[in-house]
Amino acid sequence: MSIKSILCVYSGNADEANALITAFNLTHTVKGSLRVLHLAEPPILYAATIGAGYASGQYPDGAAVKILEQSARELTETALKSVTNLSQAHSVELVEDSVKAVAGLAQASFRTLVGTTAECLPKDGRSVDIIVVGYDNSPDGNLETVLTALFKTGSPVLAIPRLPGAALSTTGFARKVAIAWDGSLTASRALRAALPYLLHAESVYLVSIEGMSDPVDTMGDADIVRYLAVHGISAEFIHCERVAHGIGHILLEKANDLGADLLVMGAYGHGHFGEMILGGVSNHLLKHSRIPLLLAH
Incomplete structure (x- = not known):
């Protein structure tokens, strides 16, 4: 088995920076196809998590949802900027998500889906060779993305902790x-x-x-x-x-x-x-x- 099709889940958070770097290193080495999956949860989910009082009290007239939408847009822009910079640094062509992959050519695409990890990741994760996931390995760190990739896709998962220097070598492989x-x-x-x-x-x-x-x-x-x-x-x-x-x-x-x-x-x-x-x-x-x-x- 060779690695040619790679999926990296990247929200734009610092916890996932090592994973994104590793995914680009691997893509460049194997001359493969990388899809960076950016998940944007609907603002209503954030409002529900924070509580109704937040949405109706301190920020009336739906302002909370607007603030959350703006925050989500900014995170998407940050994620896309990181992907663009890494694609240039690794000589990996950044193409539209609809462009067909070409064998032997290192390519990357950026896909944004609105929905939860549980809703979006399983479908995208079942048609790749490997899923690269960054995660917060602190005692209270959120493992939802790792768990969803493991239990719901059937694909092997390369889990990269957020610690400095945890990204794999410049080849994306280990010594x-x-x-x-x-x-x-x-x-x-x-x-x-x-x-x-x-x-x-x-x-x-x-x-x-x-x-x-x-x-x-x-x-x-x-x-x-x-x-x-x-x-x-x-x-x-x-x-x-x-x-x-x-x-x-x-x-x-x-x-x-x-x-x-x-x-x-x-x-x-x-x-x-x-x-x-x-x-x-x-x-x-x-x-x-x-x-x-x-x-x-």
Whole structure:
């Protein structure tokens, strides 16, 4: 599998700057097609969130909605300006959204949709090779875009934290990749989704932690190393003991020790009464990782 069609969700907020830069780096390297999806939620949603008193009291006669509409327009203009500047800096042609993609030519388009993330992202995210998402990894950070991309599109998600320097290299690929491996269907799906990244990497590590799979399947470990070798990927298998910390903590610690600049993992989770809920390990990684995560569900 190669990466040719890329979707980047970008609202214009600082949390997503690393993701936008990474998406343009990747597009330039693979000579692919990038769609930057800008979502503008209807002002009535903001008013409902803030409260009716805000709309009718301090700002009478619908003025609140006008203020929110103006704010949304300004954010759209900021987002488009960033996309325009990056397209010029990366020699990626910025074209109208309706222009047909040309194989072998690095192109980008800017699409604005009015609606919620849950309404708009699933449809756009099902016809691309990868979705690049920036997110706020603070304790109270909003993970809605990451969760929607993971649970509702079927596409692998490259989640980039907002931390300085978290964007991937100027190629959009990683030098050292760590893969969380437990032999599960989810881990297998994530590994196959990561093949383009593994092919570009200088070093690849399969990291298995005591308790991730029980019992340890050494034959299965050898098979997955052999599978990667068939693709021309040399991987080192690393078994870690689980001592006092949780699996998520140990994975991040090991990735740091290895000098990895990308961590690949199958994202466990489930939907319940319309909610999207991540498993404990996946949630820990998103909240505490200082490097990009390549996730598949």
